[in-house]
Amino acid sequence: MKLDNIYKEEKKSSFAKLSEIIITMASRPSGLIGLSILVFHIILAFISPYIAPHDFKAIDPTLMLQAPSAEYWFGTDDLGRDVFTRTILGGRTALTITFFGSLIALLWGGLLGIFCGLVGGKIDDVVMRIVDAFLSIPWILAMLLIVSLLGTSTEVLIPALGFFYGKGIVRVARAATHDVIAKDFIVSARARGHSDFSIIWNEIIPNVRDAILVEGAMRWSWMLLGFSSLSFLGFGVSPPTPDWGLMISNARGLMSFAYWAVIAPIVGLSSLIIGINLTADAFAKALGIDRSTKAPV
Amino acid sequence: MLFLIIKRILLGFITLFIVSIITFVGTEVLPGDACTTYLERQAFGEQLEACYRRLGLNVPAYERYVSWAFNAIQGDFGYSLSGEMPIKEVLGPRIKNSLVLASAAIFIGIPIALILGIITALWRDKLPDVAISTVTIFAMTIPEFISATLLILIIAIWLEWLPGIVIVPTDVSFLELLPNIILPVVAIAMIMTAHMARMVRSSVIQVMASEYVQMAILKGVPYWKMVFKHVLPNALLPAINVVALTIAWLLGGVVVTEVVFNYPGLGRLVIESISNRDLPTVQALAIILASIYVSINLLADLLTLMLNPRLKTLQIRK
Secondary structure (H helix, E strand, C coil): CHHHHHHHHHHHHHHHHHHHHHHHHHHCHHHHHHHHHHHHHHHHHHHHHHHCCCCCCCCCHHHCCCCCCCCCCCCECCCCCEHHHHHHHHHHHHHHHHHHHHHHHHHHHHHHHHHHHHHCHHHHHHHHHHHHHHHCCCHHHHHHHHHHHHCCCHHHHHHHHHHHHHHHHHHHHHHHHHHHHCCHHHHHHHHCCCCHHHHHHHHHHHHHHHHHHHHHHHHHHHHHHHHHHHHHCCCCCCCCCCCHHHHHHHHHCCCCCCCHHHHHHHHHHHHHHHHHHHHHHHHHHHCCCCCCCCCCC | CHHHHHHHHHHHHHHHHHHHHHHHHHHHHCCCCHHHHHHHHHCCHHHHHHHHHHHCCCCCHHHHHHHHHHHHHCCCCCECCCCCCEHHHHHHHHHHHHHHHHHHHHHHHHHHHHHHHHHHHHCCCCHHHHHHHHHHHHHHHCCHHHHHHHHHHHHHHHCCCCCCCCCCCCCCCHHHHHHHHHHHHHHHHHHHHHHHHHHHHHHHHHHHCCHHHHHHHHHCCCHHHHHHHHHHHHHHHHHHHHHHHHHHHCHHHHHHHHHHCCCCCHHHHHHHHHHCCCHHHHHHHHHHHHHHHHHHHHHHHHHHHHHCHHHHHHHHHC
């Protein structure tokens, strides 16, 4: 009976903990800015199809490269498409792909890292060697190779990004598990006769979760950077889709007369990346994790 | 000590070995091989046979791997698919150009990063820190292609101070290259500097909070003497490793920056060879870029080992 109460209290407090974390994050100016930018972008991604004033793929040669006006707020691009419509729609693809990519990265990176930290020994050595080897292939080369051979559909991009940005999480999860596993409460749980599964689920995961989540949040912003670089290089999503990286690379050649077509997606992409970054930073600080001395591998 | 160094070097080689297997298997198991992708629709019968023979694809994969790896160690990466040129000759000038770009960025970036990092740490949460930190956050989070595009838009198009894209042949002399590379160097150095400055900052802050620095303050050691004698040597040491990792990570950014500026370096070759499905060149590039990464890290490890007396004794005790 008493035990039941304890568990109930814990569940309630974990919910309270979340809101507490968000309040702590928002109490710092950088965290508040980051959170509001991120929330703004997420809301925009949901509502943009309904508020877009024009058709994002309507090509009209008579409207080519028009300067910003009351009708076309951010002007038009080289095919006469409305830049404002394409800019507010551009975040949808990027957010969806990188969000699900980060989830995959968190899942496999976190699980493999915890597994390596637990088993240790030879298996751990071999897996970490392989992870190190993957880390030393520049991300851009690896991503380009996968995408150019398997295609650029969403079904390829999400797992490819998830795989590539997950290998860094493996290291973090492993190190965190190593720290936890030597602690007294694990030994006492074992002495109480808990099963391996119960120890992993109830003792280890709650204690490494924070470190892994923070790493995942940071990976999200790097993944967005990687994804938009791919689009920019022409290896991301394919042309009619409104995407910031793609828009910048298209408008770049004409920016000496139509700078608006390149400025709008630049503002969109930069603000989203900065928003995610500041949020991840505030998240880490709210959880008391210092990751400022870590290299972005 | 010596044992440790040898161990690190061996580990580096093992990593490279695994990388070579990954890239070899990667280009092997993925659909289509070099010949079918190169010949596209004409990939049948006589022509396919001839192509297989020319590239030596008619022998089993492991044999090809062994002979490829054996030649690669000697610097011979075989022939590129599109240009019919030895990859070695294609790579030579490209590597030189990229090295010029990267080393210029590193030599400009490191001193600036040190100064900025130290200033922000010593004036923590005061105006200089807030101002510089805001700028560094912007510089390091914004993708390379955006900062490069903005640089071209503002400096090359609006102000017309410097050429916006590099229009020079691949094998050009250094002096001819100089005005062309200022913008790409600035673009790369900006991001690199921002990353490094933040790491130096947090490293210095950590040391400033340590007990021996507090002790020095209490003892009445003059502030600047304390900073230079007690704080910096201890703060910069751990930063070396992180800086090395950052430089290696930024290799990817160099690729993008080279494309934006049309710079004839390794990065543009990566894109070109992947667009042309030139798998032999891609393999060579993967190995070369990975070796750069591994050697930068190795260098940083050795440097830390040599500069840190504590690590030496630690190893002897073990």
